[in-house]
Amino acid sequence: MNRSIETFGILLVLILAILYPLVAGKFHIYLLTEIMIYSILGLSYYLLLGHTGLLSIGHAVYFGIGGYTTALFLQRVPNLPVSLTLLIGAFSGLLAGFLIGSMVLRLTKIYFSFATLAFSQMVWAIAWKWRGLTGGDDGLTGWSAREFVVPFLDRFSLTNVTFLYYLAFSITVFTIVICWYFTRTPLGNTLSAVKSNPNRVNFLGINISVAKLMLFGFTGLIAGLSGSLFILFKKMVAPNFLDMFMSFDVVVMSVIGGYSSFLGPIIGSFVYVYMVEYLSSITDRWQLIMGVFFMLLILFYPKGIVGMFNQFSRKLTFLSRKNYL
């Protein structure tokens, strides 16, 4: 695609996103905030699956750990600034990424997927059973009265939907830039080489395990950040933020958008959230419809919406070259 068209498109989306809360109702601002938080999570997942080819099926664990850590700090340390708890949440995701990564990365293929699920289930079991720390089934709440202090500006209540929208927006833009940059660093290049031919990368004298471990830490950081943001947004945290089904929601979003492209998870989370919203408003059986839709997508369009678009545009360029258009 043309470079200037790309730049124009990005600027247009940014301006629209900034102006959106001025025209939209509260409900749509709320939905879009959720979409942006899911996009961050989806991006961290893209780095694992799309960029490096590691099929993790317990990705919600970093999301949940980030969320729980932030929630605990918000609850137990009353004087800590909210912005700092976000950082602590992200950092806990980083630690979890390193810890889990160091154990599961010895395995390959299906064994690897299996191990990621096992670890996420263990953390889920802890979150569910350790009532003293995590509140068990009820989860944790009680920070909706907290205020987020933005230096040089003002203090905002966490119940302020528009503020949360702009907070999520700035963090999302920041994350997208960082992740894009990450895929362009030597480490990022190494990882995408690992996806196409791990043996060759190994023969070139590059230590694959260290590179993958770095990646695990990084995706943990990003996913932890999105989890922390999510609990500020939802004003609660519960074990179902990190269970098997949450992990699969991440996968579903990535697949809808196209899991092997950078834009995939962002588009995917947009479509997913609006689809769930629409379907659940018209029928009780929306989960069934989503499931069937997901299966059809895997069967016929495994590359998702981005893949469909690429196919379509390739056809167009083909036709235009032949002077049919």
Add this chain to the structure above:
Amino acid sequence: MESQLGMMIPVLFLHGLVYGMLIFLVASGLTLVMSMMDILNFAHASIYMIGAFICYQIIQWTNSFWIALVVAPLICGLLGILMERGLIRKVHASGHVNELLLTFGLAMVIMEVMKWIYGTNPLPVPVPPQLTQSVQLWSDVKYPVYRLFILVLSAVVLAFMFYLLKRTRLGISIRACVQDGEMAHALGTNVSIVFATVMGIGTWLAGIAGVIVAPYLSVYPGMFSDMILDCFAVIAVGGLGSLGGVLVASLIVGQVQSFGVIYLPSVSIILIYLVMVLVFIVKPRGLFGKKE
């Protein structure tokens, strides 16, 4: 109190044995399918759930547990073969990511369909009238016959499985495919038919487990996630592709479950995952896993 607890130990041990054998019935089929086709088949536990629901339905219609015990597993086996032929095979070429995602999507759809038809409340299934009594095991300890029946039936199935794998021509083919599918194919084994057969046998076993579990734990859509997690724990501990490993691991998990619930109720679930993670750290491929 102390003596009562002492009395309970054999009973708890039996409970653990029964539960372990149930997990084994489901996990043994799953581990064969997984190690042969290199896919994580989430829909396997859905077939177990379907087996339980079909059992409920057949008992509603015919009032006979025994018809259900024969018919439901057969339907499950057919569904398994259909699933392999109609769905999993379609995406086999596009890689194991898509296969895994497809089976997960399928599991979700099956769960939603079951919720739609039968609702989310647990449905009670009566214990067959021939097996409602309890037997006196020791002086004071009584044990329900039905659980002993589960134990005997699963032991029979277990013996049948080992006979099939170790003593028959089909068993040799299956073991060859588990070890090295391409090589078996090159030597003239029809791998595609072996795949379908193993899928059929595996889901048939899951169906049996589903039917016999129905009177014991009742029937509800959440059975799927309960069982799939136990199965995964068992396979992770026992090692992929090893039936003996899965048997040992099922018995361990069954005992951990049954004693953990009584003695350490708050951490019983964590205990199972802890065992699993420990095995991962010490022997990443499981206790009896095959080497690469």
